[in-house]
Amino acid sequence: MAKNTVKNTTVTYDPKTRVGKVYARLVANPNGISKEKLYKGLDKAHVSFAWIKIHGNTHKTWRVANLKNGNVKLIPLQKVA
Numbered sequence: 001m002a003k004n005t006v007k008n009t010t011v012t013y014d015p016k017t018r019v020g021k022v023y024a025r026l027v028a029n030p031n032g033i034s035k036e037k038l039y040k041g042l043d044k045a046h047v048s049f050a051w052i053k054i055h056g057n058t059h060k061t062w063r064v065a066n067l068k069n070g071n072v073k074l075i076p077l078q079k080v081a
Contacts, residue, residue: 018042018043018044018045018048019048019051019052021042021045021048022038022039022042022045022048022049022052023048023052023074025037025038026038026052026064026072026073026074027074029073030073030074031073032067032069032071032072032073033071033072033073034070034071034072035049035070035071035072038072049064049072052064052074056074056077060077061076061077062074062075062076062077063075063077
């Protein structure tokens with residue numbers, strides 16, 4: 001795995017890619033981030049954001065919540081033993 005790779009238990013994103021940058025921004029802002037800041041400087045970032053939602057739901061590792069103030073937040077899901 002590359003030194004600068006963002007990794008969780010099931011999905012690895014290269015932070016040099018658009019999806020990796022969006023994921024890293026979500027992880028770096030545990031209290032939520034505005035979509036404007038999340039997408040800033042990235043072409044078609046909404047597509048990457050959609051893939052992150054899909055991956056989290058598919059692997060049951062996280063979900064993305066829409067907060068009342070319009071921000072979005074990545075919520076890790078805990079596995080039940």
